[in-house]
Amino acid sequence: xxxxxxxxxxxxxxxxxxxxxxxxxxxxxxxxxxxxxxxxxxxxxxxxxxxxxxxxxxxxxxxxxxxxxxxxxxxxxxxxxxxxxxxxxxxxxxxxxxxxxxxxxxxxxxxxxxxxxxxxxxxxxxxxxxxxxxxxxxxxxxxxxxxxxxxxxxxxxxxxxxxxxxxxxxxxxxxxxxxxxxxxxxxxxxxxxx
Amino acid sequence: xxxxxxxxxxxxxxxxxxxxxxxxxxxxxxxxxxxxxxxxxxxxxxxxxxxxxxxxxxxxxxxxxxxxxxxxxxxxxxxxxxxxxxxxxxxxxxxxxxxxxxxxxxxxxxxxxxxxxxxxxxxxxxxxxxxxxxxxxxxxxxxxxxxxxxxxxxxxxxxxxxxxxxxxxxxxxxxxxxxxxxxxxxxxxxxxxx
Numbered sequence: 061x062x063x064x065x066x067x068x069x070x071x072x073x074x075x076x077x078x079x080x081x082x083x084x085x086x087x088x089x090x091x092x093x094x095x096x097x098x099x100x101x102x103x104x105x106x107x108x109x110x111x112x113x114x115x116x117x118x119x120x121x122x123x124x125x126x127x128x129x130x131x132x133x134x135x136x137x138x139x140x141x142x143x144x145x146x147x148x149x150x151x152x153x154x155x156x157x158x159x160x161x162x163x164x165x166x167x168x169x170x171x172x173x174x175x176x177x178x179x180x181x182x183x184x185x186x187x188x189x190x191x192x193x194x195x196x197x198x199x200x201x202x203x204x205x206x207x208x209x210x211x212x213x214x215x216x217x218x219x220x221x222x223x224x225x226x227x228x229x230x231x232x233x234x235x236x237x238x239x240x241x242x243x244x245x246x247x248x249x250x251x252x253x254x
Numbered sequence: 255x256x257x258x259x260x261x262x263x264x265x266x267x268x269x270x271x272x273x274x275x276x277x278x279x280x281x282x283x284x285x286x287x288x289x290x291x292x293x294x295x296x297x298x299x300x301x302x303x304x305x306x307x308x309x310x311x312x313x314x315x316x317x318x319x320x321x322x323x324x325x326x327x328x329x330x331x332x333x334x335x336x337x338x339x340x341x342x343x344x345x346x347x348x349x350x351x352x353x354x355x356x357x358x359x360x361x362x363x364x365x366x367x368x369x370x371x372x373x374x375x376x377x378x379x380x381x382x383x384x385x386x387x388x389x390x391x392x393x394x395x396x397x398x399x400x401x402x403x404x405x406x407x408x409x410x411x412x413x414x415x416x417x418x419x420x421x422x423x424x425x426x427x428x429x430x431x432x433x434x435x436x437x438x439x440x441x442x443x444x445x446x447x448x
Binding site: 083084085088089090091092093095096118119122123126127129130133134135136137138140169170172173 | 277278279282283284285286287289290312313316317320321323324327328329330331332334363364366367
């Protein structure tokens with residue numbers, strides 16, 4: 061998605077340890093117009109799938125997921141990283157390790173929001189090592205729901221997440237695919253690389 | 255906002271302790287179409303103000319704030335409740351006590367996303383005791399930015415948040431105003447109550 065790649069080139073910051081900081085349009089400050097365009101692109105990519113629900117993780121997944129839900133006309137459920145007082149029973153849970161933050165979080169969703177009838181699209185901001193997506197897949201499996209695909213805003217193709225999903229035969233669509241960071245610059249996968 | 259009141263009547267659950275659970279369209283599962291309508295309503299209410307930025311708190315504030323930002327064509331910044339590894343310096347912070355969860359959280363935003371030139375609209379999902387909004391106002395004050403108004407999805411008029419904001423002369427617009435819970439039912443402020 062050209063508009064997103066341009067934004068990453070213009071506003072993304074490459075930090076040590078292969079971390080791309082996009083906190084001025086996605087992870088902390090959010091560009092709503094760009095999120096709307098991202099939602100439209102996910103609709104274009106997944107319009108042929110019979111999706112009934114979108115699943116994401118708080119907090120950075122919420123904006124792109126809600127725009128995708130707006131376009132695909134389905135509800136969005138965000139997994140919580142911490143249990144709250146009013147949501148303590150009847151949860152599906154999974155443990156997710158964050159390589160960036162070096163901590164494990166439990167993620168959970170209420171069982172009432174995911175059923176065996178659901179055909180689920182996972183949306184998340186980043187795909188790197190694939191831990192968050194794997195956690196969401198565990199939850200979908202626990203609910204006996206069906207995974208229709210995974211939509212990612214920014215993928216780092218050189219980390220293991222994509223391989224894990226491909227090995228499981230999961231349709232994964234990423235709007236920007238980064239193959240390397242060179243001299244602090246982002247190098248995207250070119251059409252000719254595919 | 256009629257559509258929102260109807261949704262609260264239909265799907266909201268009144269729990270002990272004056273807690274309204276709206277986790278099937280706002281706090282956990284999100285109804286994107288309703289959020290879009292909420293964004294349009296916030297635009298109608300605040301279109302006359304020279305807003306440059308929307309400020310909210312993760313996670314439940316994000317969906318309505320991003321839709322309001324889409325309509326008003328301004329960026330959204332969400333305050334984080336926990337510091338992250340890639341966001342540790344140069345923060346504005348405030349302490350927020352949650353009566354529902356009975357814990358204090360530190361909320362923070364990067365200083366680079368709020369400046370003295372900003373005219374800020376706060377958007378949040380609930381106004382009850384006003385602690386989250388007060389924390390955001392502390393952050394706006396610390397940045398020497400100007401608060402233009404507060405937009406709330408659901409207000410509980412019988413708790414102290416509204417009074418605190420009125421006493422400070424802050425323009426506060428709530429899309430649904432609850433004056434009481436009676437026998438497990440929600441009673442909204444009627445037009446004749448205003």
